[in-house]
Amino acid sequence: MILINENYLKLSSSYLFADIARRVQKIQSDNPDRDIIKLGIGDVTLPLPSVCIEALHRAVDELSDAATFRGYGPEQGYGFLREKIAAHDFQARGADVFADEIFISDGAKCDTGNIQELFSTSIRVALPDPVYPVYVDTNVMAGRTGSFSNGRYQGLVYLDSLPENDFIPDLPREQVDLIYLCYPNNPTGAGISKKELQKWVDYALHHKALILFDAAYEAFIRDPEMPHSIFEIPGAREIAVEFRSFSKTAGFTGTRCAYTVVPKDCKAYDRKGDKTSVQELWNRRHSTKFNGVSYPVQRAAEAVYTEEGQAQVRNNIDYYLNNAGIILKEMQNLGFVCSGGENSPYIWVQSGSDSWSLFDELLNKAGVVCTPGTGFGSCGEGFIRLSAFNSLENIQEAMQRIKGALS
Numbered sequence: 001m002i003l004i005n006e007n008y009l010k011l012s013s014s015y016l017f018a019d020i021a022r023r024v025q026k027i028q029s030d031n032p033d034r035d036i037i038k039l040g041i042g043d044v045t046l047p048l049p050s051v052c053i054e055a056l057h058r059a060v061d062e063l064s065d066a067a068t069f070r071g072y073g074p075e076q077g078y079g080f081l082r083e084k085i086a087a088h089d090f091q092a093r094g095a096d097v098f099a100d101e102i103f104i105s106d107g108a109k110c111d112t113g114n115i116q117e118l119f120s121t122s123i124r125v126a127l128p129d130p131v132y133p134v135y136v137d138t139n140v141m142a143g144r145t146g147s148f149s150n151g152r153y154q155g156l157v158y159l160d161s162l163p164e165n166d167f168i169p170d171l172p173r174e175q176v177d178l179i180y181l182c183y184p185n186n187p188t189g190a191g192i193s194k195k196e197l198q199k200w201v202d203y204a205l206h207h208k209a210l211i212l213f214d215a216a217y218e219a220f221i222r223d224p225e226m227p228h229s230i231f232e233i234p235g236a237r238e239i240a241v242e243f244r245s246f247s248k249t250a251g252f253t254g255t256r257c258a259y260t261v262v263p264k265d266c267k268a269y270d271r272k273g274d275k276t277s278v279q280e281l282w283n284r285r286h287s288t289k290f291n292g293v294s295y296p297v298q299r300a301a302e303a304v305y306t307e308e309g310q311a312q313v314r315n316n317i318d319y320y321l322n323n324a325g326i327i328l329k330e331m332q333n334l335g336f337v338c339s340g341g342e343n344s345p346y347i348w349v350q351s352g353s354d355s356w357s358l359f360d361e362l363l364n365k366a367g368v369v370c371t372p373g374t375g376f377g378s379c380g381e382g383f384i385r386l387s388a389f390n391s392l393e394n395i396q397e398a399m400q401r402i403k404g405a406l407s
Contacts, residue, residue: 010140012148016133016375017041023360024369037398039327039386040369042186042345044251046319048300049312052250055303059296070295075287077104077259081298084305085259089244095231101263101279103286104293104301106256108216108245113138114289115212115241115260116178118281119268123177126157128169130187130376130383132214135180151378160379161188163350167339168196171203179204181230182214184221187376187385188348189340191226197233204239210268210278211240216258219249219317221343237263241278248345248389250304250313257293257301320345323395324388330399331386334406345388348373358384365405368398 020040028036048056062068076082082099090097105111113134116125121143127135129152136153139145146154157176159169167190172179181200183192204211213230221228230236242261246252262282267275303309321342328341331349341347351358355372362368362384373383388395 005141005143007141007143007145010145010147010153011137012153016371019375020359020369020371023363027363027367034367036363036367036369037390037394037401038369039388039390039395039398040371042248042387042389043253044248044316044320044389045391046251046316048251048255049304049309049316051303051306051309051312052300056296056300059299063295073292073295073298075290075292076100076283077102077293078295078298081302082259084302085244088305090229090231090261093228093232095229096237097229097231097261097263101261103260103262103282104298105258105260105286105290106293107247108214108243108258108260109134111243111258111260112180112212112214114285115282116142116144117285118278119178119210124157124175125155125178125180126159126172126176127180128161128182128185129158129378130161130373130380131180132182132186133376135212136377151374151381158377158379161185161190162379163337163339166190167348168192171199175207177207177209179209179211180214181211182216183226184217184340184344185346186214186217187346187371187373187380187383189342189344189346190348191221191223191343193225194227194233197227197230201230201233201235201239205235208269209239210266211236213240213242215242216245217248217344218244219313220321220345222321223343226343231261231263237265239266241266241282246301246304249317250301250309251316252297252301255297255300257297319392320388323390323392326392326395326399327386327388330403334403341388347386347388349384349386351382351384353382355381355384362402362405366398366401368401 082102085102086097086099125139161167161169167188218228230240245258262279266278268278324341327347331338337350339348355374359372371385373380
């Protein structure tokens with residue numbers, strides 16, 4: 001008799017974005033002529049930068065010639081891309097990260113979900129609340145939690161992220177082993193200073209814990225006081241792994257390319273207390289379960305680091321940040337308390353009612369899709385998330401509809 005992994009049965013409900021899609025589909029089925037503006041899922045709308053398209057074409061042409069054809073590439077990624085990432089994204093900011101510490105992958109979502117496989121199911125896991133659902137669900141699937149009760153899983157340590165603490169939670173009051181952090185934050189849009197991030201690094205060093213730092217939205221940072229990487233913080237190489245993505249940075253949501261940084265100094269421990277290299281474990285896992293990102297896609301990602309690529313990427317991000325500024329201003333004018341929208345593509349709006357009620361009101365009355373905050377955790381109740389990933393025209397139209405529906 002084939003048995004299932006019963007930890008999957010603990011999952012509280014279907015995936016948040018699948019729930020949203022079902023509600024939107026029903027509205028569209030009932031009103032086939034109605035135009036729906038989606039400010040929910042954080043998918044980009046601008047095309048790939050032209051310099052990336054040109055690099056993609058050149059690489060595809062290489063594959064048509066036996067002299068330049070490439071088959072399987074290195075699972076960790078091609079050196080030409082890893083070297084560019086190390087030099088531009090880290091060393092240029094004074095962070096000691098090297099090419100052989102970078103692992104190219106097909107998405108930060110995959111890596112943040114997969115890396116927990118390296119660690120014992122008995123570890124104590126701490127997560128912010130609200131939080132990106134993948135962090136929670138993959139630990140549930142692995143068996144690190146008890147049952148779901150009153151909006152939370154038993155066995156996890158939830159770190160409340162609230163307006164009172166500027167959505168930067170307090171350090172854990174109890175011993176934890178694995179800590180998830182995401183800044184600029186999804187979903188709250190909040191940023192973190194170097195001073196605040198140093199506190200987390202110091203905690204992890206003292207308690208021999210590990211920080212999983214999701215920096216997928218670092219390219220949206222415009223505040224010079226905010227770190228783009230946890231490796232700008234002294235001591236972080238010993239206790240942190242960082243996740244980055246080309247999805248929001250350069251529009252690779254459909255092309256798929258990301259990377260994870262695992263420093264050689266980063267250690268975990270076996271039952272005897274002996275140190276083990278996290279990088280060696282991740283390399284083994286990565287090599288065993290992943291065949292690498294395609295050569296043309298990695299060449300396209302490499303083009304991001306050219307002078308033209310940097311200018312084109314910044315223009316795209318500025319476009320989305322302008323959208324975010326419009327949403328932030330209009331929602332504040334309607335009397336809502338908001339965070340984000342300045343160093344982040346997300347605006348976190350205090351709804352004044354339960355999250356799904358405002359979601360349904362905006363969908364039914366305005367034809368605008370948002371993301372209900374409760375889908376990100378119990379501290380997300382009473383909030384919605386609006387995304388700046390859309391055209392300027394749609395953003396302006398959506399805000400006019402929202403004003404009409406809520407006024």
